[in-house]
Amino acid sequence: MKARHKRFMWIAIGLLIIAVAVTLVLRAFNSNLVFFFTPSEVAEQKAPKDRTFRLGGLVTAGSLARTSDGLTVKFDVTDTAKTIPVTYTGILPDLFKEGKGVVAQGRIGTDGVFKASEVLAKHDENYMPPEAAEALKRAGHPIEGKVFAGQKPVVTQASSNIKP
Amino acid sequence: MNWNEFFSMGERAFYVWGSFGAFALLIIGEVVLLRTRQKKVRQKVNT
Amino acid sequence: MSIFKYASPSTFYPLAGKIAPWFAVVAAMLGAVGLYLGLFRAPVDFQQGEVYRIIFIHVPAAWMAMLIYLVMAAYGVMALTFNTRLSSMMMEALAPTGAMFTVLALWTGALWGKPTWGTFWAWDARMTSTLILLFLYVGYLALINAIDDKKRADKAGALLVIVGSVNVPIIYFSVKWWNTLHQGYSVATSGSSMDPSMRMPMLVMTFACWAYAIAVALWRVRAIILEREKEAAWVANLYVASPPKTSGARA
Numbered sequence: 045m046k047a048r049h050k051r052f053m054w055i056a057i058g059l060l061i062i063a064v065a066v067t068l069v070l071r072a073f074n075s076n077l078v079f080f081f082t083p084s085e086v087a088e089q090k091a092p093k094d095r096t097f098r099l100g101g102l103v104t105a106g107s108l109a110r111t112s113d114g115l116t117v118k119f120d121v122t123d124t125a126k127t128i129p130v131t132y133t134g135i136l137p138d139l140f141k142e143g144k145g146v147v148a149q150g151r152i153g154t155d156g157v158f159k160a161s162e163v164l165a166k167h168d169e170n171y172m173p174p175e176a177a178e179a180l181k182r183a184g185h186p187i188e189g190k191v192f193a194g195q196k197p198v199v200t201q202a203s204s205n206i207k208p
Numbered sequence: 209m210n211w212n213e214f215f216s217m218g219e220r221a222f223y224v225w226g227s228f229g230a231f232a233l234l235i236i237g238e239v240v241l242l243r244t245r246q247k248k249v250r251q252k253v254n255t
Numbered sequence: 256m257s258i259f260k261y262a263s264p265s266t267f268y269p270l271a272g273k274i275a276p277w278f279a280v281v282a283a284m285l286g287a288v289g290l291y292l293g294l295f296r297a298p299v300d301f302q303q304g305e306v307y308r309i310i311f312i313h314v315p316a317a318w319m320a321m322l323i324y325l326v327m328a329a330y331g332v333m334a335l336t337f338n339t340r341l342s343s344m345m346m347e348a349l350a351p352t353g354a355m356f357t358v359l360a361l362w363t364g365a366l367w368g369k370p371t372w373g374t375f376w377a378w379d380a381r382m383t384s385t386l387i388l389l390f391l392y393v394g395y396l397a398l399i400n401a402i403d404d405k406k407r408a409d410k411a412g413a414l415l416v417i418v419g420s421v422n423v424p425i426i427y428f429s430v431k432w433w434n435t436l437h438q439g440y441s442v443a444t445s446g447s448s449m450d451p452s453m454r455m456p457m458l459v460m461t462f463a464c465w466a467y468a469i470a471v472a473l474w475r476v477r478a479i480i481l482e483r484e485k486e487a488a489w490v491a492n493l494y495v496a497s498p499p500k501t502s503g504a505r506a
Contacts, residue, residue: 054401137373173298218305
């Protein structure tokens with residue numbers, strides 16, 4: 045390969061990379077910078093109505109229910125201020141748990157129920173051995189991870205049941 | 209210590225060893241590439 | 256004068272050759288200790304079980320990806336202000352290792368995301384900005400190789416890296432500024448949400464990666480110095496003075 049050809053090849057690669065990067069940036073800034081909307085934002089009509097979006101928050105403790113076909117699940121997503129019911133047909137991720145974070149993609153129906161096509165678990169940044177988590181729970185200080193920006197600490201059921 | 213249990217990583221062997229394996233592979237790859245580069249340039253300078 | 260003494264490739268070449276092996280030894284030792292602690296001593300996580308162990312390479316790799324880029328940007332500022340050849344050479348020496356750590360952070364992140372979140376990839380702010388970091392590394396390498404005139408190539412590369420450095424705080428603070436799928440900081444100045452038995456191996460692995468990156472960058476910069484200055488008299492003297500019997504030990 046001649047030096048000139050080589051140079052053209054590198055410039056082409058460089059331009060291609062810059063083009064891809066710019067596309068990604070635009071894509072991200074367009075709508076995906078906000079990866080999900082919280083139930084409060086949905087209640088304030090901030091989420092798009094005509095297309096799919098992601099709803100993020102905590103799965104309300106005690107709200108998870110399976111319908112008779114065994115595959116469709118219903119649960120509530122809350123940010124402690126507002127709550128939105130969600131239905132989903134499919135396999136839930138391992139870390140999907142009541143009281144834990146979740147991000148669901150789908151659209152909201154006229155009945156106010158969010159029909160999810162994809163459900164992702166959003167775990168927090170707490171890492172500890174099971175014994176330590178158990179000890180904290182027993183002491184009445186359950187682990188409170190912040191799952192979304194600006195979230196107020198959530199007192200889970202487990203902690204309110206156990207009084208010192 | 210049970211080695212089978214260790215390698216199965218709680219049924220998550222693919223993800224855990226896929227990560228640690230890539231880590232090892234990339235580092236070995238970088239060192240090998242660097243060694244060839246060094247050898248090549250030394251030969252060029254020597255002659 | 257004394258500060259700039261080692262800014263000359265001819266004096267830095269032997270110095271780099273002397274200190275690089277020490278960093279390599281430190282990296283190997285810390286890496287062995289970190290892997291032992293991470294894989295054998297650290298307990299399982301109460302939520303994620305065994306799979307959380309990916310954190311012991313994922314977080315160090317992601318930190319290195321950002322840190323190496325910032326170091327490159329600092330060298331870029333030096334290259335443009337003092338016009339030192341060695342600064343540009345250090346940038347070129349660091350870039351492949353930075354790109355390697357970025358690939359590693361993305362790869363391990365995908366393998367960690369699938370079993371925990373339920374997906375390999377999501378276009379959230381943390382992940383998208385990390386992908387852009389990879390494109391910046393690759394773009395820099397493509398740019399400096401595309402321009403034949405080395406002086407102009409160095410200037411253009413330094414400029415690209417300096418401009419691109421705005422991306423690093425975006426990566427770091429993305430989990431705070433926006434709603435992301437990615438979780439927040441596990442280690443912060445205000446304390447850590449990680450159990451000490453899990454934090455320790457992560458920090459040891461991080462220091463191992465630091466030592467590794469320094470060793471590899473010094474080693475690579477020696478090759479770059481020879482490649483770029485092969486016509487210089489001091490290079491010729493180097494090999495007349497010491498025949499290549501040292502190549503095995505120094506390599």
